[in-house]
Amino acid sequence: MSDTTSNNPPAKITADIIKSHGLSEEEYEKVLEIMGREPNMTELGIFSVMWSEHCSYKSSKKWLKTLPTEAPWVICGPGENAGVVDIGDGQAAIFKMESHNHPSYIEPYQGAATGVGGILRDVFTMGARPVANLNALRFGSPDHPKTRHLVSGVVAGVGGYGNCVGVPTVGGECEFHESYNGNILVNAMTVGIADTDRIFYSAATGAGNPIVYVGSKTGRDGIHGATMASTEFSEDTEEKRPTVQVGDPFTEKLLIEACLELMATDCIVGIQDMGAAGLTSSGFEMASKGGVGVELDLDLVPQREDNMTPYEMMLSESQERMLMVLKPGTEDQARAIFEKWELDFAVVGKLTDSGHMVLTHKGEIVADLPIDPLALASPEYDRPWVPTEKSVEITADTITPPDDLMATLMQLMGCPNLASKRWIWEQYDHMVMGDTMGIGRPGGDAGLVRVHGTDKALAVTSDCTPRYCLADPKEGGKQVVAEAWRNLTATGATPLAVTDNMNFGNPEKPEIMGQFVGCIEGMKEACLALDFPVVSGNVSLYNETNGQAILPTPTIGAIGLLKHSSKAIGMGFVDDGDSIVVIGDAPENVRGHLGQSTYLREIEGREDGTPPPVDLDLERRHGDFVRNQILDGTINACHDISDGGLLVSVAEMALAGDKGCEINQSDKTLAPHAWAFGEDQARYVVTTKHADQLVSQAQAQGISATALGTVSGKNLSLISHGGVSLQDLRTSHESWMPDYMAE
């Protein structure tokens, strides 16, 4: 871009320049129409980022609009920096998940670190103190030569940022699949807590009100990051390294404290962080929402480097910056707070009633753009799409049973996708802030964080099963939402709402668009059936390298509420003698579904078949039953059944509690491997001291519940199939990741 950054004299806008800014010919025609003249370079750059896929959602918004976003407890749905839900007592939880995929592949440490920084700002810009971070990571095959380096860099980057700002990283997921070889996924989520009467929005109102820039200085880093995130990768990816931003978590920590201190006063009209597309995006969004115009004097923008052009300043994605509109006369009060925290504070302009954004630099007007036509008239495409072809169902009788079921269990527990991710989460501070509950540390169904100073707790999780989404986007979309809902339920929490992070390939390909449409349809059905609205989200398209798309990965981040933290339970077995019961195993629900299962992939080396069907009515009934039994104190440990099936769930509970068990195949009509490793949905494994009562109460509600066995000893034993010691199981489960990373 170096040849196009000069604004003086204005460069001639050529077809090449338009193309290098990611604008199509039709889009450029629209630019000319809106401007009524040829734009200069700065103006073209602004159109480019504002209309990038990343900022405009031009391929996805037609479909995103169909998702349910409302519920009585939703205070603010999609469209603001993050979603807001009511958690009672005048408090709100504010949360969102966002991708930082492309930067993390190019520069894993800084890419991941700034992903965490960006999502934290989305949350505290609304007035919330961040209380929990999560991250969903997807890497290429462990055999791929770049994978180890990427894992190491991303994990260090996530930790380096989150640990320093002092927000606990309490959960997440990490999977490996060759479709991510050239395009890893780094999805970061932040949850914060605010008072409902002190939530801050981005709309800028009041002509004449001062516009204030705070935080770090603006440098040349990250220019065109949003445009980069909106194209496919190819072999020249390395050349894009300079478009990756550099993070400074120390400044972010100061910015959090300074912003929250200012938010406790009455100075702010509107506030927005500078994320993708930096000053451009925040300026336009604030002005457009408030229906005002903006005048910015770029000479007043704090700058890290000399001789920055307007083009560079407007497109920089330097981190740890915020834009605010203050009430007139409050500037000095606000300035004092930021100076105390040793952060830059500069009045850089004011609101006008012109409806235009006018930028001046060295006394000259360098850009003059109409705000609403640019912000609201961003393109919206109805991309052509084709439905995903239906897969053929695989029945268990066509899969050869393993010789030794328990040896197979050991193998699954140590496979890359099911192996313990302790190596990762021990590099994250998951306890800072002193509210991470002992049973809610990473490794369980959901992270549990007490709401500071109260008896309430939030349960937080992130989930996705991309292979299901590939085989059947709609069922996969349903399953993603259902699994997140189950994970929250398994702790005793009432699920409240979700944030979606839609990671897909190139939307200009009809089959990719078909995956997107299918997943959205499934998610919509599940969100409606489970009263689980989408309140925020992010879309990351063009996740392809050399034409190879990733698996469709609609990651769901979700939160739930426990009114009394003491009612929450974990997944580890608690006491010897407790009964183990499986909930939801009626024969009509459970067929020992091995299609697209972890078993099929790891043992048979196949990734085919249909994913397990999701019956949302059963999900709802089974989950509500389990949650009520947890809150009544009948159940003392619970784990949902997902990847790996029933026996893997039992093994995970045994390891978490460091207690063995003796169990029996509860449904003899199924082949043992189908019973053990089938991934049929809507099921939970629970332990209780009141098995008879639990089973009869379930049956009274038409829900199947079957005793599996008893917690005891230090082995996991399955009658007629032998047993394995917890120690061997733990070795298999815990050793894969550290061994792999040490190679």
Add this chain to the structure above:
Amino acid sequence: MKACVIVFPGSNCDRDLQVALRNAMGSEPEMVWHGDSSFSEVDLITVPGGFSYGDYLRAGAMAAKSPVMREIISRAKKGVPVLGICNGFQVLTESGLLPGALMRNANLKYVCKDVHLKVEASDTPFTQGYSDGGVLRIPVAHHDGNYFANDGLLDELESNNQIAFRYSDSDGELTEDANPNGSLRNIAGILNRERNVLGMMPHPERLADPTLGGTDGKAMFSGLVEALS
């Protein structure tokens, strides 16, 4: 007992320490901003964990030069008890209140997990809630907790009984596996010669509440209240 918590830019365990002290004291500790070179008379000064000044230059190095540290050093010399946890420990070594240094963890990675500590000196206000040889479980969370000193100094620390805690297994055995960061002689926390300054990498304030998964850290704060009230 009156106590204070020093807050540097980048401190992030200040609130955790405030809560643990409040619960033990039944009153509020004073929060002291790093730029204040004077603060009220207190019976206990605490320096919390976090990343003071972003850990730039070296963990604790910049904080050690801040105005408030001059006051802390002067009061420590007069005998006021000073407790530094994690980054606080690093600040105390950088400021010369404690000997030795904390280097990058041996495996070069940040580590956050519960560890076991063997109590080696229970004859101080900080540790009187524990007994010699006792084992407690509390977490570490750091990137630079690898305690280093030369052999002469290590011998001196041992002979003066200045080692307060060592990393151990759950039975109190000082094994290599139990050492999370490569600290020499499994050292997790040390006292100054006068025994009124304690620095430790593990976080007692993080496990002083059953909801958080353990209460072994609590005895440090209740012991301090008992000793200093």
